[in-house]
Amino acid sequence: MRRHDPVDIVTIGGGMSASILASQILPPTSLQMVSLEQGPAQWTYPDFAHNHDSLRFQNRFAMMQDISRTTWTWRPDERSPSLPYRQFGSFHPGQGLGGSMVHWTALTWRFLPDDFRYRSLNEEKYGRDRIPAEMTTQDWPIGYDDLEPYYDQLEYDMGVSGRAGNLGGQILPGGNPFEGERQRPYPNPPLARSKFGQLFEDASAGLDLHPFPTPAGILSQGYTDPYGNTRAGCLYCGFCTRYGCEVGAKTSPLTTWLPPALDTGRYEVRTGCRVLRIETADDGRATGVRYVDSRGEEHVQPAEVVVCSAFTLENVRMLLLSRGGAHPDGIGNDRGQVGRNYTYQLEQSPAKGLWEDESFNFFMGNGCTNSQIYDYNGDNFDHSDLDFLGGAAIAAAAGQREPISSSNTLLDGFADRQWGAEWKSMLGRYWDQVGTVNVQGDSPAYAGNFLDLDPTYRDEWGLPMLRITFDWRENERNMHRFLAARCEEILRAMNPDRVTVEAELGPYRIDQYQSTHPTGGAIMGRDPGDSVTNSYGQVWDTPNVFVTGAALYPQNPGANPTGTVGALALRTAEAIRDRYFARPGELL
Amino acid sequence: MVTRRSVLKSLSMIGGAGLVGGATLAGCTPDATGPAGAAGTATTDERVHQPERSPLPPDEAPDSLRFFTEQEARLLEAMLARLVPGDDRDPGAVQMGVATYIDGKLADHDPYAEPTYTHGPFASTYEEAPSEVEEGAVPIAERQLYRYGHQGRRPPQETYRLGLGALDRYAQTRYGRFFADLGPERQDEILVVLDDHGQRSEAADQVTGSAAEGSDDGAETSTSDDGAETSTSDDVLDQAEEVFGEVDPGGFFSMVRTDTIEGMFADPAYGGNKDLAGWRLVGWPAAQRSYSPEEMLRGTDKQPRSMHGLPVMNPDRPGGGRGALERPHDHVGKG
16 A cells, blocks of 8 residues: 655545646645546547547447446336446546547536525425425525626636627527526637538527527637646537547536646646545545555545535435544435435427438537527426426437448337338438437436445445436426427427437437436535535535536536536636635635 | 557546556556656556456447357348438448447447446346246336336346347247248337337336326326337237246347447447448537537538547647646655
């Protein structure tokens, strides 16, 4: 066992949050920080210079966590047994320097002001009895206005491409009229629009809806960020999600926050290192972390502050694994709050069309070269006479279609059999002529959906895996049925020759990719009685441990989580830098 | 001899070398025991390595069988010829070299080509009561199993070997001949049974699920009904299951179909997609560096190109962390 000299901050994980903390905290101070990253080092150049290998990146998951060594288990409910997530399906946590943000799709949202008041808003507007007894959604401890300055900084750090919809209270044409008030426009104009996105935009505008270009963490043009990184605009090559960007147009820690952090000389990332637990002293304070390196040697890295900055699921697991004298059930869990309010994302393609004589170039572009509507998201529409709460963004299918990952299901609903002469001839004819209208909906929290340690399955290091207990509820099934009808209306206005609609939301299944948006499990709140951390991600019962990322979300709104992960990390970084070290160990 | 391909191969692995013991990137060390800033001293051999998973494609596309026997390959090709029929003018899975692709996948990976958790305990299904399953297995209701994704304990190599054998036994049982010797219609009838068998668990769950939920609210206009029912009777499915014995007929079919799609559309370096025929079939230009906004709206003249035809990126491009990569750092916490 090797014991290192103490540092000020150690992070578990070397991804987005860790690099944001390092870039904000280190340059103006003399603090030292170490990050422990389970995956390898990787950089835009040369690692992504030659990566257009569909098989390797789409089907063999080259950028994802190595789940042959440790994975997660799942069961639909408390009565059913759990089984390991043996192969990638529902979600794709990444590994390697920069984390999942290297292979992400790059949709960069601000959550809606209403999203932060999910419970009180619905109670006030529709009555307490509209919230099902099992639903444990709660308000965030902060509101949109608290986060706005950090959303603003994040967008300029990343060079987000988009069109403002609400600038200083003024609603602008072509943007998202439902967004919260912003102080500045996006730093870059929207990405180039796809042909299918254009068709969706025209059709939905014709239905008096409000389409706008997807806000993207992908540069639409050359950009020099506030740190002095100069980056190229997107080349629309069509190899984006599940790949590292070869030109650095897709924002990641590698393009943005790692260079200024490493420039200080006081930031070190140790790759190939896996943290086993957070060490604590008799008084309950964290003293550092214990980890193994790629050769299996054990290390202890003492630190004043420990940050769980890995993927949602691993952050929750790390808290639960860190059981000690003062925290017999794990850090943050003195009041049994860890694992509660695990949520996900309702991501489906309910309506699909086929055009006999129109092809769309779906293989170009990326996951953001489309348009969206927010008319049916959150509480942007009246729920008085509806049988559900919440909603979803509705979007046209974007770009980056590859035959190896699309052909399996593309013709479901159009061809009788997904093989044979008819299937082959249809695939050849229509591969670029089938498009979907998709929903990305919210996921409310329920008492029966939660995370805990699996009693049976252990990883390569003998530690219990995290067990996910999750399934959809009536609210989501009703919401899906409503949204599917809206998707169908828009799709039909796009004049396809054939239409197929999947109105019913089936049971949750972990084998089908939906989104890498597992959220909650170590939620933030106003009070130690209903949450694990305060609004800074600072753990109530162990104030020198912080949690970053989407595990903090009390429930998940109908939007990709990354923008808010970044805004929260900027806010936490500022608080640690400016206030924590003046009074270490005290609650912010 | 240094081929262009091997240069590209080494290029794309530099920097991924952090997992190799001792290789150290500035600012990023695999652990604190290696010398700081050793990136400059790492030998080429240390930089060019096979990662633990998703290795790069072989240097030369394979052209001889390494896993299947000749007889197995003939049977597999008979199946492929029905999954994706073709001829010399309009290539199908056989003409595209899909059998070679699958052979290489099974020969080069032990046992899985993608990251897969392979440790027990494993699931065992029951129809009525959990007590039906053997001790030590995890009891799962048969109609729920599909929701858990891949749960088999059998390596794909065995599934192929046993599955192909079972396919011939089933052809014998149904029609008294080997599968490859049957006419296309008979072959299709057999494959339909296997396909339907694979969808039985899901279909049963959906029927049960919707019955339990009560009435729909009238949105029946154009609801898709795929997967909710199968055309094959339970008796026929049960018979297939019995003849296949220890291999799951639906699971075997689904594995072959998935691998067929991979073999049609993976880069030809992996042995399939011969002459880029898979990409030509669907009209995908494949490995391109860029499209213009104009091309996104109007289409492109770019023709299918394999990834080894891609021009190399400019190695001197600034940004993206390269500066930090080359700059020496004072490392902290080295103890």
